[in-house]
Amino acid sequence: MQWKRITAVTATVMLAVAxxxxxxxxxxxGNSDSKLGGAQVKATDATAKGPAPEIEGAKKGGIITxxxxxxxxTFDPSNIYYTDGNQIAKLYMRALTQYxxxxxxxxxxxxxxLAEDLGTKSADGLTWTFKLKQGIKYDDxxxxxxxxYAYAIKRAFAHELYDAGPAYHxxxxxxxxxxxxxxxxxxxxxxxxxxxxxxxxxxxxxxxxDDLPFYAAFPLFTPIPEAxxxxxEYELKPKSTGPYKLASLTPGTELKLVKNPNWDPNTDxxxxxxxxxxxxxxxxxxxxxxxQVLASSGVDANALNYSNLDAxxxxxxxxxxxxxxxxxxxxxxxxxxxxxxxLDVRKLIGKAYPYDDWRKVAGLTPDTAVxxxxxxxxxxxxxxxxxxxxxxxxxxxxxxxxxxxxVKDKLKELGxxxxxxxxxxxxxxxxxxxxxxxxxxxxxxxxxxxxxIGVPKAKIRTLIGKQDGPINIGKAPANxxxxxxxxxxxxxxxxxxxxxxxxxxxxxLEDKKLDAEIDRVSALTPDEQLKEWPKVDKMIMTExxxxxxxxxxxxxxxxxxxxxxxxxxxxxxxxxxxxxxxKQP
Amino acid sequence: MSIxxxxxxxxxxxxxxxxxxxxxxxxxxxxxxTRIAIDRLRKDKVAIVCxxxxxxxxxxxxxxxxxxxxxxxxxxTFNADLVDEYGYPTIIANAQHWFGVEPKTGxxxxxxxxxxxxxxxxxxxxxxxxxxxxxxxxxxxxxxxxGWVDRIISWVIDFVLSLPYLLFAIAMVPIVxxxxxxxxxxxxSEQASTRFLVLIFVLSFFGWAGLxxxxxxxxxxxxxxxxxxxxxxIGVPTHQVLFKELLPNLVAPIVISASLSLPxxxxxxxxxSFLGVGLIEPIPSWGQTIANATNWFKADPLYLWxxxxxxxxLVLALALLGDAVRDAFDPKTRR
Numbered sequence: 001m002q003w004k005r006i007t008a009v010t011a012t013v014m015l016a017v018a019x020x021x022x023x024x025x026x027x028x029x030g031n032s033d034s035k036l037g038g039a040q041v042k043a044t045d046a047t048a049k050g051p052a053p054e055i056e057g058a059k060k061g062g063i064i065t066x067x068x069x070x071x072x073x074t075f076d077p078s079n080i081y082y083t084d085g086n087q088i089a090k091l092y093m094r095a096l097t098q099y100x101x102x103x104x105x106x107x108x109x110x111x112x113x114l115a116e117d118l119g120t121k122s123a124d125g126l127t128w129t130f131k132l133k134q135g136i137k138y139d140d141x142x143x144x145x146x147x148x149y150a151y152a153i154k155r156a157f158a159h160e161l162y163d164a165g166p167a168y169h170x171x172x173x174x175x176x177x178x179x180x181x182x183x184x185x186x187x188x189x190x191x192x193x194x195x196x197x198x199x200x201x202x203x204x205x206x207x208x209x210d211d212l213p214f215y216a217a218f219p220l221f222t223p224i225p226e227a228x229x230x231x232x233e234y235e236l237k238p239k240s241t242g243p244y245k246l247a248s249l250t251p252g253t254e255l256k257l258v259k260n261p262n263w264d265p266n267t268d269x270x271x272x273x274x275x276x277x278x279x280x281x282x283x284x285x286x287x288x289x290x291x292q293v294l295a296s297s298g299v300d301a302n303a304l305n306y307s308n309l310d311a312x313x314x315x316x317x318x319x320x321x322x323x324x325x326x327x328x329x330x331x332x333x334x335x336x337x338x339x340x341x342x343l344d345v346r347k348l349i350g351k352a353y354p355y356d357d358w359r360k361v362a363g364l365t366p367d368t369a370v371x372x373x374x375x376x377x378x379x380x381x382x383x384x385x386x387x388x389x390x391x392x393x394x395x396x397x398x399x400x401x402x403x404x405x406x407v408k409d410k411l412k413e414l415g416x417x418x419x420x421x422x423x424x425x426x427x428x429x430x431x432x433x434x435x436x437x438x439x440x441x442x443x444x445x446x447x448x449x450x451x452x453i454g455v456p457k458a459k460i461r462t463l464i465g466k467q468d469g470p471i472n473i474g475k476a477p478a479n480x481x482x483x484x485x486x487x488x489x490x491x492x493x494x495x496x497x498x499x500x501x502x503x504x505x506x507x508x509l510e511d512k513k514l515d516a517e518i519d520r521v522s523a524l525t526p527d528e529q530l531k532e533w534p535k536v537d538k539m540i541m542t543e544x545x546x547x548x549x550x551x552x553x554x555x556x557x558x559x560x561x562x563x564x565x566x567x568x569x570x571x572x573x574x575x576x577x578x579x580x581x582x583k584q585p
Numbered sequence: 586m587s588i589x590x591x592x593x594x595x596x597x598x599x600x601x602x603x604x605x606x607x608x609x610x611x612x613x614x615x616x617x618x619t620r621i622a623i624d625r626l627r628k629d630k631v632a633i634v635c636x637x638x639x640x641x642x643x644x645x646x647x648x649x650x651x652x653x654x655x656x657x658x659x660x661x662t663f664n665a666d667l668v669d670e671y672g673y674p675t676i677i678a679n680a681q682h683w684f685g686v687e688p689k690t691g692x693x694x695x696x697x698x699x700x701x702x703x704x705x706x707x708x709x710x711x712x713x714x715x716x717x718x719x720x721x722x723x724x725x726x727x728x729x730x731x732g733w734v735d736r737i738i739s740w741v742i743d744f745v746l747s748l749p750y751l752l753f754a755i756a757m758v759p760i761v762x763x764x765x766x767x768x769x770x771x772x773x774s775e776q777a778s779t780r781f782l783v784l785i786f787v788l789s790f791f792g793w794a795g796l797x798x799x800x801x802x803x804x805x806x807x808x809x810x811x812x813x814x815x816x817x818x819i820g821v822p823t824h825q826v827l828f829k830e831l832l833p834n835l836v837a838p839i840v841i842s843a844s845l846s847l848p849x850x851x852x853x854x855x856x857x858s859f860l861g862v863g864l865i866e867p868i869p870s871w872g873q874t875i876a877n878a879t880n881w882f883k884a885d886p887l888y889l890w891x892x893x894x895x896x897x898x899l900v901l902a903l904a905l906l907g908d909a910v911r912d913a914f915d916p917k918t919r920r
Binding site for chain 1: 873881
């Protein structure tokens, strides 16, 4: 999952917790996937039933305002991939599965949502059968049909239209590489989904994809009736299945949600419907709204902001309970195009990188960013801590003259003196320009030649997103968040050769041996994968080094004094909106 | 003693507000209006203080490299050791950093302050100079030649005055960048210098029109005066009539206009940089520093107050000086 802010080196979010735990065995099991041993267990619970237990002290009524500085790019269920859009969509779109957070530890458990169970896998692992809950209604009172689930899945294959959405179905579903969605081949049969009756949804795969139940929590698995589909305009008038429904959406500015009377709490094991509605205001000024939320005067007490508290406001926090902290499934790296920079030079870049100084200049605090030494964050099962010298996310790098000289000498040995590093930075963002100066100075000290290209902030996402762009440093995705707690959400997506074509490659690796190794581990049972991913992680770091891990992100966002039960959802690094209430509505 | 004889002091005594000193009859007499104005200025205490302040800032800007050398810092070194892990400076001031360091980056506040005076003054003085020269020449030509020249120049003046200058300042940057080879081929400092030149260009381009209009009006009335007619009659070439006969009579409006536009340009530069459409890093400027520092005014007050103080004092001094100059040159003003 792409992070909600790619230019995130700037005013950053997320307070990290040093030893992030992974979902542990404390969760109940009941699914074939969860018989994993040890501390790292994928937590699933196929038997969870609605309604969700009442929260102590919760009251009904009132409107919660979310003042956001970032703007989600889309609210189309097939197109949502960023964490913020995903988290907000949960309020009004239900998918096949969802996460239930542990009341004490906030550890996530995968539970059924609109499905009765978490899917049943066939013996060869290529056919999944989901039993569907009956009597689910849309907000207008019409009944959800099995065909609507199938249509939503088919719709997501129109990836040229929904280009920001996730692409796992294209990679793993049957004929995923050929089928182009229901628009181009109208009415064309798609063999990947089938609905033999109103109670059953069958998904056929091209290759094994044991994380399908996790993938089924994405909004693209929300039912969409074919008759209601207006393509790109669907986000303005979506069919709601959650406790809230869309009242109005002004893209880029405002989203208003009101209660959905046709939501049945007895079918939903997670969501509550305490407040009367939500108002999301986007594109606000970060510092201004965070100050507002901290001060909590008047209606601002009912407001929250889901970006990490700006470091300059630390002095203004009077009540520490207004800052909600927790894990986030993200790692921020310094990506290098392996097709343009040889491995030996990449290692020297890692050595020269000014980790400590960069963290300060970029405004990262120890609360928001834990130095990273692996590709997999501690929040994901399969993480195993290891530290390679010089790649620990700490140290002065070439800001230390001795290291600078060493790197310079080694570059000379390799015959790569004045090797040119090129990257984009936004020249209208003061922090980005300062970070750019620091990196330029440091790499020049270490004997590199630097070509830094300043571009407007509005253009940088598009430019760094081009896998074949003219730069050799910092191509997206340099920041990655796991889509679900498993290594399969990282390694096959980021480091296989076909990731370049899918626009998701970190370091643009094209290596047959690595592809084979990732494929081998992906094909193992989840149980065995847990022991194998750390080896793959370390192998990529030592033998390929497509990117330098910088830090593991975590959350620390400010909330108004009147909002109750604000918890951080570690699957998104965002507040869990679905259980909020107002203490005094 | 007859009125109007060369050594008469009658006229002076009849003007009690005149700053011209009463001389004894023995002193040689006959001063130019400029000389009279400068004499008046010299008596004006406020003007003297303002001149001192402005000269101080000019010296600071001119000697910036020397001053930072004296301090032992420079504008671009990141002293990350001097800020804690949350970005807050760990020192307030020391022998190495007289005014402390910036939050987060740890760059030297003093060095960035003295270097920040440079773009403010450079932009203001260059834009004033260019605007004044262009405005005076255009105004003289339009007023003196008349006819189709006057019509064209007047039309251009009206056209320029009708353009929105803020939009122009924003739109010019990408145009000039593409003229210089496109932003992809420009280094950060080239991009910053492009902004600098664009800023000067935009301010001068929009500054000349107003002055040209005033000068044109003055010339229109002056050109019918006897001394001009006499000069024309004896066959003095046009450029000599313009610059030898007319120009000296226009010193007052020119000096007044220039002295009033200086502080306006200093504010304009700071304002545009604050909004992010003026100067950008790596060129240090007060406007940018203020924009960054507003979030840190509690944690690191010096970081914010230094550039604020710089701009306020400089603009105030320039504005009061402009007022004093106007009073001195304009005999109709009475205090």
